[in-house]
Amino acid sequence: MRTHSLGFPRMGRNRELKTALEAHWAGRLDTEGLLAVAADLRLRHWALQRDAGIDLVPVGDFSLYDHMLDLAATFGVVPGRYGHAGGPVPTDLYFRMARGGQDACGDVTAMEMTKWFDTNYHYIVPEFAADQAFALTGDGIRAQARQARDAGFAAKAVLPGPFTFLLLGKCADPAADPSRLLPRLLPAYRELLGELAETCPWIELDEPVLAQDLPRDLAEPFRAAYESLIEAAGPAKLLLATYFGGIAHNLPFVAGLPLGGLHIDCQRDPTQIAPVTAALAPETALSLGLVDGRNIWRVDAAAALARLDLAAERVGRDRILLAPSCSLLHCPVDLDDETALDPAVRHWMAFAAQKCREVRLLADAAAPGDRTRPEVTAGLAENRAAWEDRRQSRLARDEHVRRRVAEISPDMFHRPAPYPERARAQRAALSLPPLPTTTIGSFPQTPEIRRARRAHRAGELGDAAYEAFLKETLADTVARQEALGLDVLVHGEAERGDMVEYFGERLSGFCFTKHGWVQSYGSRCVKPPVLHGDVSRPGPMTVAWSAFAASLTPRPMKGMLTGPATILCWSFVRDDQPREATRRQIALALRDEVADLEAAGLRVIQIDEPALREGLPLRRRDWDQAIALAVDDFRLAASVARPETQIHTHMCYAEFGEIVPAIAAMDADVISLEASRSRMELLSAFADYAYPNEIGPGLYDIHSPRVPSVEEMEELLLRAAAVIDPRKLWANPDCGLKTRAWPETTAALANLVEAARRARRRLGLA
Template sequence: MTVTVATLGFPRIGPRRELKFALESFWAGRSGEAELIEAASALRAAAWARQNALGVDHIPSGDFSFYDHVLDTSAMLGAVPDRYGWNAESVDLATYFAMARGTQGDGAAGSSRAAGHTAQEMTKWFDTNYHYMVPELAAGQTLRLASTKAVDAYREAKALGFETRPVLLGPVTWLSLAKGQGADPFDFLDDALVIYCQVLDRLREAGAAWVQIDEPVLVLDLDARQRAAVTRAYARFARRGPKVMLATYFGGLGDNLALATSLPVAGLHVDLVRAPEQLARIVKSASKDLCLSLGVIDGRNVWRADLESLLDRLEPVSKVRDLILAPSCSLLHTPIDLGLERDLEPEIAQWLACAVQKVEELAILKAALNNGRHIVAEALDASSKAAATRRSSVRIHDAAVAARLAAATPDMASRRSPFPARAARQKDRLALPDFPTTTIGSFPQTEAVRSARARFNRGEISDDAYLDFLRDETRQAIRWQEEVGLDVLVHGEFERNDMVQYFGERLSGFACTKNAWVQSYGSRCVRPPILYGDVSRPKAMTVDWWRFAQDQTDRPMKGMLTGPVTILNWSFVRDDQPREETCRQIALAIRDEVVDLEAAGAKVIQIDEAALREGLPLRRRDWAHYLDWAVECFRLAASGVADETQIHTHMCYSEFNDILPSIGAMDADVISIETARSRMELIQAFADYEYPNEIGPGVYDIHAPRIPHPEEMTALLKLACAHLPAERLWVNPDCGLKTRKWEDVRPALVNMVAAAHALRQAGS
């Protein structure tokens, strides 16, 4: 029996975020399409060469994307909404980026292009912090092959001497993620399958022996139509094209196992990190002719594997059938190379593995299974020692944290009075107008801000000089907010590098990196902190900045915090204890900060929980447990204040319709949500649920560069007023403004304030 190694996908951004900088240069007009294409080609070639050198037998192609692989699939199928005016044979970059980012328009009065066009909706990819562009399908729409990216990438790799396994997002997953406008997305199944078959035929003609088709939807609860679509699709694929490796990930197959193993495919990839218990059932169910790909290395987290333990589980299987060993999912979700980190403490660094190290671990497993453990004895010994050191390290456990958690009582997770009583007191204290205006928290991190931070980190400017710079940026932002008439102000967060990393750097139990970047969407990259041990707050983290900002104005200044569930879900989290226990530790630390902000005089405190929906388990049977502890953690963080203190929260880019009772149970005084791209679609769900508290539906999409007109935002607010009481509505963007430029932000917020004033006048 033979064991080989595969990767399902490799990080796209490049070791130094080369893709980010190439994209942003192109979007800014500093470089042309040829330069962008050249940069992308270099990144693909480097990724193939690196995986080949690391010993990968099945190297993926087609996993690279300029923005998002779901959007790439929409382009392949010609699923381009009419508003973009596309009528060409293939989807060009201008159309592709218009779908991703929207268009500003020419501004000409009376022109159909005056206001530009909104981007497609964006939401979270399963339970990750990666964002995908939601496909749109409208009644009467015609699909056609409009991108041959998968074929082109295979040929490109072959020309460089690399035999690859092309990757396609599966049709059932794509249709399950799509939104229909006057049509059910699955009405387009047969049209989509025709195009998939055309692509498979071209791949076969190009020489591809295998194709990887990703169907992560198979780890979800499927309805009858989805199950039928799976059967229909793979029966079609079996009659043409290369051999199919059907890839599932992010969880176990569960009740879909029999369906998956009955399909006429040549191979099946399963996630044994999220669902290790499924190995025995799959081995028993799968025919000997089915090539099994086992996801044994975590593609979602950064912890080094215990290779000896894995070998104990894999050896019996490897003796009776050929195996492919792989990460649990694409390595898109991990940083590229631990070797780029120079400043991590050695004890912590030895516990970690990034994409390169994970492939090295697979190569060690392969060698041990094919030739015996003695071949890689030194590597196995190092793995075992690292695992033992992590279990016994004094860095991991803090008796004081455990004692405080044990002493927490249920009443700590409840506000003193119900919302109506709190709302009356807050209204008297804040004295805000109807449709109060605010922003979500951050303002643009300009080149000057990033440069000053970099110079400070390199020791080129003093503490005092950097502090003076940040104070000046904060003063200017506050003055500008006053001038344009915002009602509740923010300090702009110029001192913060990231909404989670900033707190990770100030809480115990976290380690932060310099170069461990992962893609969030498009050119947006983040460095999740590494949560390795018990969490506490050594000292106040934001109070001094809030106090400085409030001293600059008479208007209410929000205290700005990231919530415990978001800190948890946007970190690489320890895997040696239940996630809910770790989250409660974070909640108590954030509670300390909330109480200190209130004591300093803060009347409004925002605790962002952008990632609460993201952490929802993929199977409905597991939802209640997660939502119970996630809501409890938010309330534990937020409930230590008086009734007069207004607690805000913010959520974005997720589907909330099915968890509205839990959002209501959070009992935040004000929630701000993303609704601009969907034209207030979510508001109907909040109205149907009879959401009792105040709400700020985002009136413009900050992830696109276009500037909406006041009339556009007024129309959205009128839609909101048709569903919710006007006295409970706030006016705000749909997310923070950190990634935008001031030339985008200033006119957009001026227009937003004008929209609020128009509604006030209409109601007076």
């Protein structure tokens, strides 16, 4: 049975691509050197997959920043503000589209960035003009295909399909429908597929939008488009890939299409096997995504083989391909590097390399008779032993935690006073001006901070010396904020490497990898903690550092926490109980932390929930219950606070306009939002809903190295004040500042503070 992969991690096992990208952006590595690193990584990743048993390795999944941005560059979709005259998109322009820029070439903002479906990966949102022209100008995926062919690999080209590309993009006119650009786009796709067919026997078009709710009137255009693309692919077989959910509700889009193959995510929705097999054209192969591409747990081989047998009964084994459920982009590279993990838990895991081997094992065991072959028998026995060990392990259950969850009472979900009463108490306690200024929490993680953290973890810097270094760093951060004139300060989080990992290290039920990096966006990598057991808080997690910072200033100091939905979504979560059960345990632990921060004198506490929208199901019919449970867990964590304690939350880089009622139900006193890349477009949804509490729309994009002017931020504040009561507005950046350097941070915040002062005068609030 043939195997293939939908994609592989890009960064490298030692984050080689991250190092090269950041050296290139800093001017220490030229474009030729960067491309050489990328080419070497691709070769290594193809070899790793092939050696693990993958027959068709993917090309086109590798990117210097993002695959949706790659496709935009390939088809010449460059917004007008970048001044591109047509033709190939050079590397420096590609990065300006992703990151913005402020140099001799001009001052331009970056393209929008948001979450890739319900993952923590951020993609660059394509921007389409009303008269958008598409032309095959980029050579990236074609060059990768030639590289794979010349190196002797059997390759499958992988790229987003036309409907996912258009529907996840945006038009200059917000009311315009990007899908209407399909007739203009298809010729470029046809030309690209025709050229890829010269080097790749298979071409995969990814259409994860099929797991969402799509308008029924798109079904016929979809079918017509794919019939045209199948023809254009000529001798190559066209594989339509879906993932992140089932597609049974969208079968009219694909039923009977003469595809080379159809890939479905059987990990997310195994129930779709029966209806999908019934809808396949006789010549179409079925690709089963049986190995979880989103999490780090081993496949349950017995369950996977049962699903394989069901599909084989319906279409025959000769029409089945096997693969991970989705791209392995969302997993670390190789578990073999994790020599320090607890062996008991490590035995339950599989990273990208191991998942490729699992696909091979399932393929080798495809026929019942094959399961008696010695090598297959040994592999299945080892898999079964790992699963039995996990099911029986005492590491997973804590009866005290389970009793405490069972004892939660309804009053624990409600603040002790309604918002208007709380707002009056908070104004009296905090004495803030109109349009108060603040930041989202983190400040630059300088090379000195990173060196000290590494030295402390390696035992080269003692506890006392490290604590003294952190105190000095926090004192400097507080002093800088006072000098800038910010109204509500933060301690800067110098002691935290990652906003989720930091809390996981202080909660029971987690373990941690040393090399388990996954890409979040661009060169930004995160190392998600592994949630393998019941969660509780052995002791305070943030109180000492927050209280120390508060002692250094008379101004209000925010205590900073990561919310339960975000800790859940940005961890590798246990799959042996419902996700909601795990999140409720996290919420109880955070409730204890809120109480302790308040007892230590903190009168402003922020509970970040950027993953609230991201964690929702892809189909809207499933939203109501999921939103209600997530909101309840935020309220459970926050509602222990007294009325005069101001509770903030923060959200960014997702479509939050779709869930404004749920955000209101969270009942945070203040919400800060990413809003600058869309120029406050998001706020109209809050205004239409008459959002009752306070809002801090982000005034500048922290993912870009540019420093916005006072006038630019003042204009954004005035835009916000046109739709939101200015007495309920705050001024802040889009997100935390840990990835920025101090010079640009200081310059941008100085402009932000001045913009708020000017806006107060313009609005008659001074």
